[in-house]
Amino acid sequence: MTRRNAFYAQSGGVTAVINASAAGVIETARAHKARIGRVYAGRNGIIGALTEDLIDTGRERARAIAALKHTPAGAFGSCRYKLKGLDQNRAQYERLIEVLRAHDIGYFFYNGGNDSADTCLKVSQIAQTLGYPLTAVHVPKTVDNDLAVTDNCPGFGSVAKYVATSMREAAFDVASMAKTSTKVFVLEVMGRHAGWITAAVGMAEDAKTPIPLLLLFPEIPFDEAKFVAAIDARVARHGYCCVGVSEGLQDASGKLMAEAGTRDAFGHAQLGGVGPLIANLVKEKLGLKYHWAVADYLQRAARHLASKTDLDQSYAVGKAAVELALAGHNAVMPAIVRVSDKPYRWKIGIAPLTEVANKEKMLPRGFISADGFGITAKARAYLAPLIRGEAPPPYRDGLPQYVRLRNVAVPKKLATAFEV
Amino acid sequence: MTRRNAFYAQSGGVTAVINASAAGVIETARAHKARIGRVYAGRNGIIGALTEDLIDTGRERARAIAALKHTPAGAFGSCRYKLKGLDQNRAQYERLIEVLRAHDIGYFFYNGGNDSADTCLKVSQIAQTLGYPLTAVHVPKTVDNDLAVTDNCPGFGSVAKYVATSMREAAFDVASMAKTSTKVFVLEVMGRHAGWITAAVGMAEDAKTPIPLLLLFPEIPFDEAKFVAAIDARVARHGYCCVGVSEGLQDASGKLMAEAGTRDAFGHAQLGGVGPLIANLVKEKLGLKYHWAVADYLQRAARHLASKTDLDQSYAVGKAAVELALAGHNAVMPAIVRVSDKPYRWKIGIAPLTEVANKEKMLPRGFISADGFGITAKARAYLAPLIRGEAPPPYRDGLPQYVRLRNVAVPKKLATAFEV
Numbered sequence: 001m002t003r004r005n006a007f008y009a010q011s012g013g014v015t016a017v018i019n020a021s022a023a024g025v026i027e028t029a030r031a032h033k034a035r036i037g038r039v040y041a042g043r044n045g046i047i048g049a050l051t052e053d054l055i056d057t058g059r060e061r062a063r064a065i066a067a068l069k070h071t072p073a074g075a076f077g078s079c080r081y082k083l084k085g086l087d088q089n090r091a092q093y094e095r096l097i098e099v100l101r102a103h104d105i106g107y108f109f110y111n112g113g114n115d116s117a118d119t120c121l122k123v124s125q126i127a128q129t130l131g132y133p134l135t136a137v138h139v140p141k142t143v144d145n146d147l148a149v150t151d152n153c154p155g156f157g158s159v160a161k162y163v164a165t166s167m168r169e170a171a172f173d174v175a176s177m178a179k180t181s182t183k184v185f186v187l188e189v190m191g192r193h194a195g196w197i198t199a200a201v202g203m204a205e206d207a208k209t210p211i212p213l214l215l216l217f218p219e220i221p222f223d224e225a226k227f228v229a230a231i232d233a234r235v236a237r238h239g240y241c242c243v244g245v246s247e248g249l250q251d252a253s254g255k256l257m258a259e260a261g262t263r264d265a266f267g268h269a270q271l272g273g274v275g276p277l278i279a280n281l282v283k284e285k286l287g288l289k290y291h292w293a294v295a296d297y298l299q300r301a302a303r304h305l306a307s308k309t310d311l312d313q314s315y316a317v318g319k320a321a322v323e324l325a326l327a328g329h330n331a332v333m334p335a336i337v338r339v340s341d342k343p344y345r346w347k348i349g350i351a352p353l354t355e356v357a358n359k360e361k362m363l364p365r366g367f368i369s370a371d372g373f374g375i376t377a378k379a380r381a382y383l384a385p386l387i388r389g390e391a392p393p394p395y396r397d398g399l400p401q402y403v404r405l406r407n408v409a410v411p412k413k414l415a416t417a418f419e420v
Numbered sequence: 421m422t423r424r425n426a427f428y429a430q431s432g433g434v435t436a437v438i439n440a441s442a443a444g445v446i447e448t449a450r451a452h453k454a455r456i457g458r459v460y461a462g463r464n465g466i467i468g469a470l471t472e473d474l475i476d477t478g479r480e481r482a483r484a485i486a487a488l489k490h491t492p493a494g495a496f497g498s499c500r501y502k503l504k505g506l507d508q509n510r511a512q513y514e515r516l517i518e519v520l521r522a523h524d525i526g527y528f529f530y531n532g533g534n535d536s537a538d539t540c541l542k543v544s545q546i547a548q549t550l551g552y553p554l555t556a557v558h559v560p561k562t563v564d565n566d567l568a569v570t571d572n573c574p575g576f577g578s579v580a581k582y583v584a585t586s587m588r589e590a591a592f593d594v595a596s597m598a599k600t601s602t603k604v605f606v607l608e609v610m611g612r613h614a615g616w617i618t619a620a621v622g623m624a625e626d627a628k629t630p631i632p633l634l635l636l637f638p639e640i641p642f643d644e645a646k647f648v649a650a651i652d653a654r655v656a657r658h659g660y661c662c663v664g665v666s667e668g669l670q671d672a673s674g675k676l677m678a679e680a681g682t683r684d685a686f687g688h689a690q691l692g693g694v695g696p697l698i699a700n701l702v703k704e705k706l707g708l709k710y711h712w713a714v715a716d717y718l719q720r721a722a723r724h725l726a727s728k729t730d731l732d733q734s735y736a737v738g739k740a741a742v743e744l745a746l747a748g749h750n751a752v753m754p755a756i757v758r759v760s761d762k763p764y765r766w767k768i769g770i771a772p773l774t775e776v777a778n779k780e781k782m783l784p785r786g787f788i789s790a791d792g793f794g795i796t797a798k799a800r801a802y803l804a805p806l807i808r809g810e811a812p813p814p815y816r817d818g819l820p821q822y823v824r825l826r827n828v829a830v831p832k833k834l835a836t837a838f839e840v
Contacts, residue, residue, distance in 0.1 A: 010596070072593065073592035077595075080600045161818055165820060166721075169724065170721050172491070172721060172822060173434055174717065176493040176496075177434065177498060177499075180499040187718075208821075275714075297589075297593045297602075298589065298590055301592060302589055305724060387818035397804060398729075399588060402588070404629070
C-alpha cells in the first residue's frame with residue numbers, strides 16, 4: 001500500500017479536551033507508520049493549510065503528544081474562518097488541494113463543529129472533482145453539543161461538569177450568606193443557540209443536594225413577569241435562589257436579551273452580558289441583593305475539572321478518525337453511539353458528513369420541565385454519564401502543568417503565497 | 421476544672437475552606453470533653469447568638485463534621501452584620517452575654533476577618549466588664565488576605581490557586597484563538613481594597629509557561645493611556661494579551677472604576693463590573709476582539725480546586741483556637757507564622773486581638789513590579805507555597821459531594837426575643 005502523509009487541524013472555539021483528540025489522531029497515525037508518513041498540523045487551523053503554514057508533529061516527542069491529553073485549548077492554534085461555498089470561492093479549495101498535493105497529504109482530519117464538518121465534506125468533494133486522491137474525516141468537537149447524529153459532542157461533557165460543579169459550589173456560598181446578604185446568584189453560561197450547557201447547570205442539584213435553581217434556556221422566550229414571580233416564590237420559601245442563564249436568552253420577539261437590554265438612550269452599547277442584566281432585573285423588581293458571574297472562557301478551558309467520560313471519548317474519536325480513514329471511509333465522522341444508560345455504555349459509529357454538515361441538534365423540549373425553568377428526568381439520564389469521572393492534570397507547585405509544543409514549521413514547497 | 425459549653429460562629433464572606441476551621445474547632449472540642457461540653461454554632465453567624473438561634477453541633481455525626489473539611493461555604497450560615505461600638509449599642513453586647521450565660525457558654529470562637537476580630541475583642545471586653553467568665557478567640561478567615569499579624573489568611577490560598585489556574589487555562593484558550601478571533605481576555609477578581617488576589621493571578625504565568633499578562637491592582641490608580649499602550653505592545657509581540665483586574669480598581673481621583681464608568685447620561689447605573697469595562701475599553705481604543713469573565717462567587721466557593729496548604733492551615737487555626745482557649749488565652753487569634761520559604765514551613769503563633777482588630781494589611785508595593793502591571797519575585801516567593809498541594813473533595817456521579825448538616829436548634833432558654 002502507498003504511504004502518504006496526514007493533515008490535522010483544529011477549528012472554531014476550543015475545548016478542555018480537543019487536544020486529546022489531537023493526541024488520538026497523532027498517536028494512532030504513529031502506530032501505522034507503514035500507511036501514514038508524517039502528520040502535519042495546520043497552524044491556526046485551516047488557515048495554516050491555505051497559507052502552507054504547516055507544523056511537523058513528528059518533531060514532537062511522544063511524551064509531549066501524550067501530554068496533549070491533559071492540556072486544554074488548541075495546541076496548534078484554531079481559527080474562526082469559514083470557507084465559502086464552492087461556487088463563491090473555488091480558488092480557496094483549489095489552493096487547499098494544491099498545498100495538500102505539494103506535501104503528499106492523503107488524509108485530511110478536521111477537528112471541529114458544524115461548520116467544519118461542512119468544510120471537511122466540501123474538501124472531500126473538491127478533491128474528487130479535481131481527481132486528487134484524499135480521504136477526509138471529520139473529528140467532532142464542540143462545547144455546544146449541537147452536532148447531529150453523534151449522541152454527544154466531545155468537549156461538552158467537561159463544560160457540563162464545570163458549570164454544574166460551579167453552580168453547586170456557588171449555591172452553597174449563597175445559602176450561607178442569604179440571611180443578611182446575597183439572595184440571588186446568577187451564572188451566565190455559553191450555548192448561544194442550543195441550551196445544552198444551560199441544562200447541564202441543572203445537574204448542580206439533585207435529591208441529595210436540593211438547590212432552588214431556575215434555568216433560562218435560549219429555547220424558551222424570556223417571560224419577565226413569570227421569571228420574577230418564580231424568583232420571588234423561591235426566595236420566600238428557601239431564603240435564596242440561583243439562576244443559570246444562557247448567553248443566548250431571547251425575548252418574546254426573538255431578540256437576544258443581551259442586546260435588547262444593553263443600549264442606553266444614545267444607542268451606546270452597555271457593558272456586560274445577559275447575566276448582569278438578569279441580576280439587575282431581580283434587584284429592580286424585587287429589591288433583592290444579587291451577585292452574578294460570567295464564566296466565559298473559564299468554562300471551556302477548565303481542563304482541571306474535565307470529565308473522564310469526555311476525555312476518553314475525545315481521544316477515541318481522534319483514534320477512530322485515523323482508523324476509519326485507513327479502512328477507506330471518506331467524508332465521514334466518527335460518532336458517539338450510546339449503547340445503554342445504566343450502566344452507561346458507548347461505542348464509536350460512522351456518520352456520513354452529509355448527515356452532519358451544517359445541522360444543529362437542539363435541546364429537545366422534553367428535556368426542559370413544563371414550567372420552562374428546569375430539566376426533566378430524561379435530561380438527567382442523558383447528562384449524567386457525560387459528566388462522570390475525574391481526570392485531573394498533573395500539578396506542579398500548585399498549578400496544572402500544561403504542555404506547549406515546539407510547533408516546528410514544515411519547509412514550504414510552493415512558491416506562491418495565499419491571502420486569507 | 422469546670423466544664424463549660426462553647427460557641428462558634430462564621431462571619432462575613434465565606435470561603436472554600438472556612439468549614440475546615442469549623443471542623444478543627446468542633447473535633448478539637450470533642451477531644452476535650454472534660455473541659456468543653458456542647459459546641460453550639462450560631463445560625464447565620466452572630467445573629468444566631470443575638471436571637472438565641474443556636475445549633476447543637478453535638479447532634480452531628482463525626483462523619484458529617486469530618487466532611488466539613490471538603491465542603492465549601494458556611495455550614496451554619498454566615499452573616500454580614502457588624503456590631504456597633506460599645507457606646508452606640510451596649511444593649512447588643514449585653515444581650516449576647518445574656519444568651520451565652522443562659523447556655524453556660526464559656527468559650528467564644530468567632531471565625532472571620534477584620535470586623536469580626538473587632539467584635540470578638542469587644543465581646544471579650546464586655547464579658548469582663550459584666551463579670552461574665554468568657555474566653556474569646558478569633559479564628560482567622562478571609563479570601564482578601566488582609567488580616568494583620570498572620571502571614572496569610574485561611575481562605576486566600578484556595579482563591580489564589582483558583583484564579584491562577586483559571587487564568588492559565590483561559591490564556592491557553594485565547595492563545596489558540598488569537599489569530600482570527602479573541603485577542604484580549606479580561607478576568608475580574610475579588611479583593612476590593614487590597615490586591616492580594618490580583619497578585620495571585622500573576623502566578624498563572626512562570627518561566628515554563630510564559631503568558632503576556634497585565635494585572636490591574638486596586639493599589640495602582642488606573643492610567644488609561646499607559647494601559648492601552650501596554651496592551652497594544654503585548655498584542656503586537658505575542659498576538660494576544662490577558663488581563664487580571666481587581667474589582668476595586670480605582671481611577672486617579674480614587675473613584676472606583678466600576679462606578680465611575682458605569683452610569684449613562686441619565687445617571688442610570690449600567691450593568692457589569694470593571695471586567696467588562698476594561699474589555700470594552702480595549703475594543704474602543706484598539707479595535708481588538710475581547711472576551712471577559714467575572715468569577716465572582718465561583719472563585720471563593722471553588723472547593724474542588726482548594727489549596728492543600730490552605731486547607732491544612734484552615735483546620736489548624738480552628739484546632740489551635742480551642743487549644744489556646746483551653747490554655748487560658750483570651751482575646752487572641754491563632755496566627756500563621758512563616759518559618760521558612762524553601763522549604764515552606766509554618767507554625768501557629770498567638771496574635772493579641774488588639775493588634776488585629778480593624779487593621780487591613782495591604783499588598784506591599786514591593787510585591788508589584790515597577791511598571792505597576794505585574795508581580796515581583798518577592799511576591800512569587802510569598803504566594804508560591806500558599807497555592808501548593810491539591811485536596812480534591814470526594815466525587816459521586818461526576819460531582820463533588822458536599823455535606824449539609826442537620827443543624828438542629830438548641831431549645832431556647834430565654835423568654836425574650838431580640839430584634840437585630
